[in-house]
Structure formats: structure tokens, C-alpha cells
Amino acid sequence: MNVIHIRLTFILLLFALFFVRPEFESVTDPELLVIYISFFFTATFIHLLSKRDNKNWFRLDVMFLLGYGIVHFQWPIMFAISGIYPEKFAKVSMSSFYVNYGTWLAVVGIVSWFFGHSLLAIKTVPNIVKYSFDYKKLFGLIIVLSGLFLSTAGTDYLTGGVYKGSGGSAAGEGIAAYFQLLLAIAILVITAVIVLNNKNNFNHNSIFWLLKLDKKYLFMTLSYILLFLSIGDRGSGIQVVFAFLILFGSIIRDITLIELILMTIIGAIILTLIGLGRSSLDGGNILSSGLDSFEMTSGYDITLELANSIRTLYATLAAVPEYHDYFYGKLWLDKTLSIIPFAQNIYLQISEDVAYEMSSSGYITYLKFGLNPTSGEGTSLIADTFINFGLVGVLFFLFLLGMFFKKVENELKLQQNYYWTVIAALLGSLAFYLGRGSLFEPFRYMVWGLGLSYFFVKRRRMSV
Numbered sequence: 001m002n003v004i005h006i007r008l009t010f011i012l013l014l015f016a017l018f019f020v021r022p023e024f025e026s027v028t029d030p031e032l033l034v035i036y037i038s039f040f041f042t043a044t045f046i047h048l049l050s051k052r053d054n055k056n057w058f059r060l061d062v063m064f065l066l067g068y069g070i071v072h073f074q075w076p077i078m079f080a081i082s083g084i085y086p087e088k089f090a091k092v093s094m095s096s097f098y099v100n101y102g103t104w105l106a107v108v109g110i111v112s113w114f115f116g117h118s119l120l121a122i123k124t125v126p127n128i129v130k131y132s133f134d135y136k137k138l139f140g141l142i143i144v145l146s147g148l149f150l151s152t153a154g155t156d157y158l159t160g161g162v163y164k165g166s167g168g169s170a171a172g173e174g175i176a177a178y179f180q181l182l183l184a185i186a187i188l189v190i191t192a193v194i195v196l197n198n199k200n201n202f203n204h205n206s207i208f209w210l211l212k213l214d215k216k217y218l219f220m221t222l223s224y225i226l227l228f229l230s231i232g233d234r235g236s237g238i239q240v241v242f243a244f245l246i247l248f249g250s251i252i253r254d255i256t257l258i259e260l261i262l263m264t265i266i267g268a269i270i271l272t273l274i275g276l277g278r279s280s281l282d283g284g285n286i287l288s289s290g291l292d293s294f295e296m297t298s299g300y301d302i303t304l305e306l307a308n309s310i311r312t313l314y315a316t317l318a319a320v321p322e323y324h325d326y327f328y329g330k331l332w333l334d335k336t337l338s339i340i341p342f343a344q345n346i347y348l349q350i351s352e353d354v355a356y357e358m359s360s361s362g363y364i365t366y367l368k369f370g371l372n373p374t375s376g377e378g379t380s381l382i383a384d385t386f387i388n389f390g391l392v393g394v395l396f397f398l399f400l401l402g403m404f405f406k407k408v409e410n411e412l413k414l415q416q417n418y419y420w421t422v423i424a425a426l427l428g429s430l431a432f433y434l435g436r437g438s439l440f441e442p443f444r445y446m447v448w449g450l451g452l453s454y455f456f457v458k459r460r461r462m463s464v
Contacts, residue, residue, distance in 0.1 A: 003121065006050050010115040013043055014395075017108055022100040024317070029100055033080035036103045040073060043111045050118065058245045058255035058263075060409055060424065060431050061117065065110075066264075067306065068435035071380055072106035074307035098317035102310070102382075105317075105391070109382050109398040116402030122410055130200070131418055131459050133193045138456040142186045142220065149179040158231060178341055184236060185426070185449045186456075187224060188243050190217065192425040193457055195247040196418065202252050209252065234271050239429035241267075246428035247421070250412045268302040309436035312364045313383040319367055320387050327357070327388050334359035335440035339447045360384040360438060384438045397439055418461075422453050 020035055044065060051061075076099060150158065153176045194217050202209045210218075221240060228236035245263075249255040320326060337343040337358075348355060356366040361379040364387075368377055385394045408427055411420030426445045434441055 003050075003118065006046060007115065007118050009046055010043065010111055010118060013039060013111050014108065014115065017104065017111065020104075022104055024101050025097045026100050028079065028096050030080045030083070032100050033076045033103055036100075036107045037073060037077055037080060039107045040069070040110060043107075043114050044069075047114045047117070055256065056249040056254040057257045057260040058249035060246060060405055060412075060428055062260075063242060063246065063428065063431040064405065064434055067432040068110060068381065070303045070306045071309045071435035072110075072313070072382060073103070074303060075310050076103045095314055095318045098314045102313045102317055105386065105394060106313070106382050108391070109385070109394045112395045112398040113402035113405075116399035117406045118402075120403055120406040120410060122413070131196050131461055133197050133460075134458040135190055135193050135197075135456070137458075138186060138190050138193070138452065139216065139220075141452070141456055142183065142190065145179055145183040145186060146224075149176060149183055152176040152179060180236075181444075182448065182452075183224075184239060184429075185445055186452055187221060187240055188425050188429050188445075189422055189449050189452050189457070191221070191240065191244050192247060192422045193453075195244070195251055196415075196421055199251050204253075206248075206253065229274060232274060234274055235433070238267075238271070238432070242432060243425040243429040246431075247412075247425055250409075250424070251415070251421075272302045306433075306436060309378055309380050312361075312377055312380045312436075313386075315364050315367055315377070316360070316383040316387045321390065326390050326393075327363075329388050330357060331360045331363060331384070331388050332438070332440050334362065335438050335443050338444045360387050363387065378436060379438055380436050381434060381439060401439065418459055419450055419453060422449055425449075 017036075017039060020032070022029070022032055047061070047065075051059075079099070152174075157176075194213055198209070198213055201212060221244075225237040225240055228234075245255065333347070333353075334344055337347055344355075344358060347353070348358075356362040356371075359379070360383060361376060364379055364383065365373045365375075365377040369375075381398075382394060385397050389397070405427075408420065408424050411417060412424040415421065423446055426449045427442050430437070430442050430445065
């Protein structure tokens with residue numbers, strides 16, 4: 001299929017979806033779910049077919065689609081095929097009467113994403129730009145941030161106690177949270193710099209190339225990943241690994257489908273063990289506690305936590321727009337203001353708004369727990385977009401998101417602008433989990449990351 005045919009196919013799929021649109025509120029229908037899931041897999045197959053000349057499988061679009069698919073379709077698929085519900089259905093869906101529409105809406109959103117992704121053509125240039133970097137200032141900043149984070153996070157967090165029932169804060173508030181976030185972004189930026197700085201040193205041996213990288217970077221990155229995994233915080237380590245592998249696959253050498261599958265299986269098992277271990281109350285090592293608790297009853301267990309995020313979409317549909325009008329972008333205030341430290345608190349002090357109406361995750365948490373939540377419910381990409389602008393918003397913003405992903409992928413291949421490589425690393429670190437996040441989740445990462453790149457990395461550009 002050529003590009004024009006692919007674009008027309010996605011348009012036809014969107015039109016066809018509106019002919020099988022369910023009632024907004026209806027009893028869960030397995031036959032309808034099979035139809036919508038078939039649309040999802042058909043669109044995904046067409047998208048992947050359009051990339052048949054790209055032998056690299058660890059890509060931005062693939063990581064996004066894996067996460068998005070698990071979040072929005074794992075439970076509908078299991079119910080449609082075998083009637084499996086979550087053990088505690090109320091935890092996953094505030095109302096089963098919105099499963100049909102929620103599944104349909106998620107398919108509409110991803111097909112719109114595919115259409116936007118297909119609209120930007122791949123451009124070629126006669127030469128690739130070579131960069132030479134000096135990242136001493138950035139490395140020094142990382143050392144300082146590491147010290148500041150370790151000194152402010154608190155022993156309960158650093159020992160993993162916050163995940164094992166001893167209470168305390170997960171370093172999600174106050175100055176420690178900003179140090180942790182800056183540290184994470186700085187490591188992602190230096191990862192992009194290191195890969196670019198060594199892209200011409202590859203000689204058909206991935207291990208040899210990896211070991212030839214800056215030893216200080218390797219030690220720092222490995223220590224960072226192991227620290228957070230030992231705590232029980234899986235996200236921080238995953239971000240660095242995903243960013244590195246996306247850059248490696250796009251710039252150094254292709255990562256094959258078999259390699260992707262093997263890494264996925266191994267990574268999923270390790271992360272499952274850490275998840276079980278951090279919730280264990282035996283006080284032991286997180287990994288050993290996870291091994292003791294490990295009992296995989298079915299293949300879907302390893303993605304269960306991610307899949308359960310679909311509850312936020314059903315909660316949204318149960319409340320909006322019947323009981324509350326769309327928010328028209330107000331629930332993106334939290335993410336847009338977050339680029340300025342403590343700006344959200346300042347905004348709340350000078351305005352009459354309430355904290356739970358600044359983000360979709362805050363509002364969805366309020367729907368379940370009221371004004372005194374015991375935990376956060378989170379959000380999902382479709383819920384976050386729908387609660388702000390409804391169906392039109394899902395179509396429009398997912399279309400733009402697809403175009404943005406394609407733009408980043410194109411620029412990563414062209415390598416004409418160093419800053420786009422940094423953006424690719426930052427977006428890549430979040431792509432897998434974006435399905436259960438806000439549309440503007442990467443916004444702060446990109447603004448801060450580009451700022452660190454500009455002020456702490458010296459570069460010289462040479463044409464080759």
C-alpha cells in the first residue's frame with residue numbers, strides 16, 4: 001500500500017466506526033467489543049505494514065502502541081473472548097454500562113492517531129550532521145542533583161519502606177520531587193548526548209560498543225537504575241532504559257522483533273517481581289520478597305497494573321458530560337503550569353479554583369474518594385482528552401499527537417538538529433506509559449530537558 005492508500009484507509013475506518021457507534025450508556029456487549037477490537041487490530045496492522053521497510057522494532061510508535069493497547073483494550077479483549085472480569089470489577093470500572101462506548105472511543109482515538117501519523121511524509125537529506133559534545137557541566141549537575149535528592153528524599157523512601165507498609169512519603173511532594181525530576185531529565189538528556197557522541201564508533205558488536213561508552217556515564221546510569229529498582233520504583237529505571245533503546249535502535253543499529261519480544265518477556269517478569277516485592281509486608285528485600293510472592297496464574301498478570309488504568313475512562317464517562325460539563329482544557333492547567341516550580345500552588349492561592357479541578361487525575365480521584373482521597377486514581381490518555389473536550393477533542397488531539405510522534409521519528413532519522421534527538425529521548429522515556437497519562441505528560445520533560453541541553457551542553461556541529 002502506498003502512502004495515499006494508507007491515509008484513505010484510516011479515513012474509511014473512522015467513517016466505518018461511526019456506523020457501529022454504540023449508545024453512550026449500554027449493557028456490556030461482547031459482540032460489539034469484538035467488532036471494536038477488530039478495528040483496533042486492523043488499523044494497527046495497516047500502520048505496521050506501512051513500516052515494513054523499517055527493520056527496527058524498538059521505536060517510539062511501537063512503544064506507544066504497546067502501552068496504549070494494554071491500557072485501553074486488555075480488559076475488553078479478555079471479557080469479549082472469555083468473559084473474564086477483574087477480580088474486583090468495581091476497582092476497574094465504576095460502571096459496566098460504559099465499557100462499550102469506552103472501547104469504541106479508544107479505537108476512534110487510536111485510528112485518528114494513525115491518520116495523523118501517516119500524514120507527515122518521511123523526508124531525506126543528502127548528508128547527516130555530526131556533533132561533538134562537551135557534557136562536563138551536565139555531568140556535574142547530575143552529581144549535585146543526586147546528592148540533593150538523596151539528602152531530601154527521606155530514609156523511608158530510600159529504603160523502600162513507603163512501598164512496604166511503613167508509611168511515609170513517596171518523595172512525591174516538596175523539594176525532593178523537583179530534585180528527582182530534574183535528575184531524571186538530566187540523565188535522559190545526557191543519554192541522548194552520549195549516544196550521538198558515539199554513533200560513529202559502532203562496529204557490528206553491540207556489547208563492545210556499549211562498553212566503550214563513557215565509564216562515568218555507565219556507572220552513574222547503572223547506579224541510578226539499581227537504586228530506584230531496589231526502592232521499588234520501577235518507572236524511573238524504565239524511563240532511562242526505554243530512552244536508551246529507542247535511540248540505540250534508531251541511530252546505532254536495528255533492534256529486531258525477536259529481540260524486542262525477548263526483552264519484553266524478561267523485563268515484564270523482573271518488573272512483576274519488583275511490584276510484588278514492594279507490596280509485600282515481610283520487610284525483606286524487594287526482589288526476594290517478589291520471588292516468594294510470585295505466582296503467575298495467567299499471562300495477563302504481568303500487565304494487570306497497567307490495564308487497570310481503564311477504570312479512569314469508565315469513571316470519566318459515568319460523570320461527564322451528564323453530571324458535569326466538559327472542562328475545555330482546564331484540567332490541563334496542572335501540566336502546563338508545572339514547568340514553573342510551585343506555580344500550581346501560587347495559582348491556587350490567587351484564584352478561586354480547587355486543586356482537584358486542575359488535572360484529570362485529580363478530578364477522577366475526587367469522583368471516587370471525594371475531598372479526602374486515600375490514594376490517587378490516575379488517568380488515561382482518552383479519559384484525559386475526553387473529559388476536556390469530548391469526542392471532538394479525542395479525534396482532534398489524538399490526530400495532533402500522531403503527527404507529533406511522526407515528526408519526532410522523522411527528525412530522529414534525519415539527525416539534522418540535536419534538540420530533536422533530546423526530544424526523542426524524553427518522549428521515548430514516557431511513550432510506553434503515555435496511554436495511562438495526560439496528553440501533556442511530556443510537556444514539562446521537554447521544556448526542562450531542552451533548557452538543560454541549551455545551558456549545560458556545549459556542542460560543535462560538523463557536516464560529514
